[in-house]
Amino acid sequence: MKPPVLLAAVLLLPASVASAAAPLSHGPQPAGFEIPTAAGGMGAAVEVGAAVEVGAAAEIRAAEVEPVAAEPSWQWPLTPRPQVLRDFDPPSKPWLSGHRGVDLEAVSDGVQVTSPAAGTVSFVGVVVDRPVITIDHGNGLRSSFEPVESTLAAGSPVAAGQAIGTIVAGHCPASSCVHWGVRRGDDYVNPLQFVMDLRPSILLPLTP
Template sequence: MKASLLMAAVLLVPAPAVGPPASPAGGWSWPLSPRPAVLRVFDPPARPWLSGHRGVDLEAAYDGAPVISPASGTVGFVGFVVDRPVVTIDHGNGLRSSFEPVESTLRPGDAVAEGSVLGRALPGHCGGTVCIHWGVRRGDEYLNPLAFVMDLRPSILLPPMNPGSGQGGSG
């Protein structure tokens, strides 16, 4: 009975981050409001030249929904890549985020604050659903954008606490 009570007291806590942190968990804001549904997750390729999904697709509330800067920075690019309008923000420390398809009146060099409107979401990336593709890079490495707005560290089990001593262990 005591063992089962102790097992019931096991806590789930975030594990320490592996490797250098990309950003403090939850340090940025979502680029759409209200908090959007994630339609397609980050799925990087095993090798840089292979196909994969180097960002996340976020559902916009409607065609023309405002896309906001998740962190402060400087506009690095506004224009078309292939056939889609793209906005790229340089956040410093080698971090850049990009959004597509987004129509914008900003110009390279414009400063943007966290929460500033970057432009408007356009249809076309997710079929009949209006969405934006959000990518984040540090240098040439693609990072999971959700790590900047959520704590994605895995949970680990800690040993049960011994209620009598306040110490871990099976007592």
Template sequence: MPVPRSPRRLMGVAVVAAVAVLVPAVARATDAAQPPPPAASAPADAGVEPWVWPVAPFRLTRPYVAPAHAYGPGHRGIDLAPAGSPDVQAPAAGVVAFSGSVAGRGIVTIDHGGGLVTTLEPVVSELEPGTTVERGETVGVTDLGGHADAGTVHFGVRLDGEYINPMLLLGGVPRAVLLPCC
């Protein structure tokens, strides 16, 4: 005699089947979407220096928020409030691809090769496109304007045209310390 199939039992079987199919597919898609290992984790003998923060010391005022899709809302970079000098440094060696004003705010874009491009704004700079810059070299000073809070620098990174979290190249997310609440 066949076992009676209740709607609840069928729903449970459907959920288990869906999870069995979707979890491996999501894991494969997530693995494929991950950027290659950051330059910061390259072996020292590879000739690649770790990236440096474009302003230091600083306070992180707005983190990276990945958009759900290419045109979705998000924050495609991090915002840093300088706690000292207004100087802005190149996070890694590269070539200035753009230095000028866009929509009333100063922008410096550096091509680091290997598909990595950084954008710093609002930054006033006298560098010309084509200028070679070294890691840690001053590329300009913090200005006002742009979409970041006044006095902060927006630091965005693209890998092969897609925005990635800049902190991946700077050693990841800073270590958090949990304190008791009471």
């Protein structure tokens, strides 16, 4: 076939066939990237999209990591600093049994319990068979103490260190104690993280 005839044959090809033979853009492209063609080839563009998806998934996984313990900024609710008789041991499922707070040893029954942080009394009353007082500290945090009798009423503001009631017998069989629970929203969290530094230790490099 002579050259003029060949040129005419190319010009008479359907547009879809002609466009499939060449990229949509003729300019220089970044390394590792290929402009999609009309024939449907995505080339390296698929790889770039996959990289974006992987990065987004990594960010989501990082956001789902459970936050570390808070920096301690509250006061102990008993004086002197009490011994922890029973630690925080929440159940694996909300409906299972467990220990959703800590038991703190008191010198004797009748000692005062103080508010670990400023807040507002949100509940005072009897739950099942024991007196309970709950303090709303804001930011979704609430402290509950039992068995504690109080003369305060719901809505009363309290300052950090202010007496909120007295311990009565009945919780710990072998000694006087108070059960302290803390909730963040609807979830129980370890009260000790607010009075002790439970954050993981970080090793720093030695300096000369």
